[in-house]
Amino acid sequence: MIMSEIANDIPPIDKRRARRSFEQAASSYDSVAVLQREIADRLIERLDYIRLEPARVLDLGTGTGYTLDGLSKRYRKARLIGLDFAHGMLRQARKRGHWLRRPACVCADAESLPLADASVDLIVSSATIQWCNDLDRTFAECLRVLRPGGLLMFTTFGPDTLKELRQAWSQVDRHSHVSPFLDMHDIGDALVRTRFADPVMDAERMTLTYERVRDLMRDLKVLGARNATQDRPRALSGRQRLTAVESAYEIHRRDGRLPASYEVLYGHAWTPVQKPVADGIAVPIPAIGGRGRTA
Structure with a gap:
């Protein structure tokens, strides 16, 4: 196993x-997943610049299956697999699309994929890897199930995500109330360590606005995106502390609205045409011309 550094x-x-x-x-989930759908759409659009005709596509962390819709329209002959660790999400995903093209749904953790080696041509993962504890292991699993010349494309969130909410809570107590997110460079380094080829990372900022902090908190709860770190406070937050958070958040109000910032990270990397050998020594990647690369 490759241990995370x-x-x-x-x-x-x-x-x-x-x-x-x-x-x-x-x-x-779908009633409030405006940002998540926008991110997924932008991720799918990036496939416009990729020359790849996959026979089998894995949507890693499919949620309710929104990304599967875009993949189904783009790759009409491909076999689609939707994987998520929540049965309820998979039940929603299963309802999407024509019954003849319903995806295979697999309930599993992204850190331990129940798929055969070299069985997938493309892995797409939108807003999922932030829920993985060992990113090196997650990427190693992706590398294992991808065929030589296969592609991993993903989005996740960077450390400036929900920075206003994190700052507001820091004025109230010292507990972790907002899940932390990895820096873009740390994620890129993990791709390199797991022997992916030609990794590329970039970022963009997106902002949602709310009338009240409680509206933001409600949306996060409806999404299921509540703080799940092991050092989170175990007791419910009292009314007095919630009022204090609302007061602290007010310094960010602009034009009558409260912003909620998101740092959206995009990444992609290729499986080497020859994968690393078992003892961990990388096999040199030969010149591959235009095969399977960005158009």
Whole structure:
């Protein structure tokens, strides 16, 4: 196993807590997932610049299956697999599309994929890897199931995500109330360590606005995206502390609205035409011309 070398100051995710939150959110998720749909659309659009005709595509962390819709329209002959660790999300995903092209749905953790080696041509993952505790292991699993010349494309969130909410809570207590997110460079380094080829990372900023902080908190709850770190406070926040958070957040109000910032990270990397050998020594990648690369 490739052990993660990412700084250990990021508290681990309580997977049981996270899974339970998403199970509870499955039926209501799409009603508030405006940002998530926009990010997924932008990720799918990036495939316009990729010359790849995959026979099998994995949507890693499919949620309610929104990304599967775009993949189905783009790759009409491909076999689609939707994987998520929450049964409730998969039930929603299963309802999408024509019954003849319903995706295969697999309930599993992204850190331990129940798929055969070299069985997938393309992995697309939108807003999922932030729920993984060992990013090196996650990427190693992606590399394992991808065929030589296959592609991993993903989005996740950077450390400036929900910075206003994090700052407001920091004025009230010292507990972790907002899940932390890895820096773009740490994620790129993990791709390199796991022997992906030609990794590329970039970022963009997106902002949602709200009338009240409680509206933002409600949306996060409906999404199932509540803080699931193991060092989160165990007791419910009292009314007095919530009022204090609302007061602290007010310094960010502009034009009558409260912003909620998101740092959206995009990444992609290729599987080497010859994968690394078992002892961990990388096999040199030969010149591959235009095969399967960005147009």
